[in-house]
Amino acid sequence: MTNEDYKRLSPTFPKQPGIYKFIDASDTVLYVGKAKNLKKRLASYFGNKKHQIKKVRVLVKNASRIEYTIVETEQDALLLEATLIKKYQPRYNVQLKDGKTYPYICIKKERFPRVFVTRRIYKDGSKYFGPYTSKRRVDVVIELINKLFQLRTCTLNLSEQNIAKGKYKVCLEYHIKNCKGPCENKESEEEYNAKIEQIKNMLSGRFASVRRHLKEEMQVYAEAMEFEKAQQIKEKLSAFEDYQGKSTVVNPSIKDVDVFTIDMDETHAYVNYLKVVNGAIINTFTLEMEQNLNDNELDLLTYGIRELREKFRSFSEELVVPFEVFIPEEKELKITVPKVGDKRKLLDLSQKNATYFKLQKKKQEASRTNKQTPVERLLNVMKDELQMDALPMHIECFDNSNIQGTHPVASMVVFRNAKPAKRDYRHYNIKTVEGPDDYASMEEVVFRRYRRLLEEEQPLPQLIVIDGGKGQLSSAFKSLEKLDIQDRVTIIGIAKRLEEIYFPGDSVPLHLSKRSESLKVIQHIRNEAHRFAINFHRDQRSRHFTQTELTKIPGIGEKTAQKLLSHFGSVKKIKTAKIKHLVEIAGKANAEKIIRYFREQELKK
DSSP: OOHHHHHHHGGGOOSSOEEEEEEOTTSOEEEEEEESSHHHHHHTTSSSOTTSOHHHHHHHHHOOEEEEEEOSSHHHHHHHHHHHHHHHOOTTSOEEOOOSOOOEEEEOSSSSOOEEEESOOOOSSOEEEOOOSOHHHHHHHHHHHHHHHOOOOOOOOOOHHHHHTTOOOOOHHHHTTSOOOGGGTSSOHHHHHHHHHHHHHHHTTOHHHHHHHHHHHHHHHHHTTOHHHHHHHHHHHHHHHHHHHHHBOSOTTOOEEEEEEEEEOSSEEEEEEEEEETTEEEEEEEEEEEOOTTOOHHHHHHHHHHHHHHHTTOOOSEEEOSSOOOOTTOTTOEEEOOSSSHHHHHHHHHHHHHHHHHHHHHHHHHHHHSOOOHHHHHHHHHHHHTTOSSOOOEEEEEEEEEETTEEEEEEEEEEETTEEOGGGOEEEEOOSOOSSOHHHHHHHHHHHHHHHHHHTTOOOOSEEEEESSHHHHHHHHHHHHHHTOTTTSEEEEEETTTTEEEETTEEEEEOOOTTOHHHHHHHHHHHHHHHHHHHHHHHHHHHHHHHHTGGGSTTOOHHHHHHHHHHHSSHHHHHHSOHHHHHHHHOHHHHHHHHHHHHHHHHHO
16 A cells, blocks of 8 residues: 555544554555554554654555554554454564474363373364473473382273273283273272372362372371381372472462563564462463564563463463453453562562573574584584584594403594594504503503604694593593693593493593484594404504414415414414415425424424
């Protein structure tokens, strides 16, 4: 629409309250708004208003006509606006951004109801609690429910007829005491449903009822002198009280309130919701909305309150908010704007959640803007998880190989940018250590490596990995101290059995998640060092056997000896081989020399 179109229509616009719709040429509703005075409100969209945001100018430009509806009061306009927004989903109205599917806890409508986590809601009469923004918290709640109440997890049809016919047998869950066996009528429906009622109380935040139920059950067992069962209930009660203690943040006298706050930036609004029952926060959620047109703080908070109360099916009769709001469809609501006290603390907590959510969103957007390569991201993860000062772009890993105390050797492999740099791999023969001493061998090899780097003025690695636990790590660290470079590099040890990460001087290991990318890189370089050391050790043993046995035979060179060992596998098998087989590998003349030599060795014995 143009300013000329507006001037032609403006005399027909009423000065009464109502709603208006901007509609484009294809009859699509672009925007729904409310107004106390329709004529004044519509006038604000037209004329030469330089202060208008771009979205408003685009909206007016794309609209081909305006429709309006007159109502009795401004509150009626608010209600009608909300209804039409839900119906038309106009592109220029507030857009909700919580597109994720959040988990719910479902109590299934069935005989002997199951309790489980789901992301879908079916209108089948089942009871749903949520949504929960933290999957970890849902898992904790489900684990506690299973521990307290021992519910079934199977999907069997436990009808009276099926149980009476003995159609089912108890499974492993019964034998390990995770279920009381309703499938074989070992638990009555009445007893089971009593537990379900307590679960509903717990998920609704009515903790006192659950605590009372557990105490009564414990008392019954104690009076019947079934002390073992009473102790089990006591342990369950303790677990429940621990869970409740973590939930309580305010005075338990605050029975049932909904707390709402709002934070905004240039483009979005964030409404935080806390559900408080009996002094405990039982749920929290932050609604993200994209601002459009001339949305103000009051309108956005009011809109968010309606959306969230509907989403969470809340019927609390009191709202705690930062400023006065009016929800016309719920005129009996008590609106509290606290200045001090426990409700003010709740309001402050909600405001912190909204602000934190906003800051996290900005950080995520900034990280998406400054995109990292996969290698840069991986190295940053390693730096954070290993508490390093610099990115581990250059990693070196050491491993010893010492089989039955013979031929001790070591290997050193290098990773650059989290990938093997095979040209830089090194082998070491142990020179100063006699016998199998892994600690002394590690100390020697690490000292030799970094003394050479210092002498040649080559850069040190950012991370050194020692294949071994605290002993090998301590030995390697001694060498770094001798060279006075212990503060210039990060050194860790990885213990093979439990994949624990050790730091010098710290007896408590770091346990990285099995899915940790850092752990996978460390395991890769450790396995590569081990493979490299084993291969070198095998070559050294083969060379030793060749030199001390076969190469002593006059006329038998190293190549012939290697060929014989590769075929027969050992000197012992060569001694007992038939001459025709030796001729096939080494030729007739060499075969005769070998036979003659070993016969002479036997005669000398």
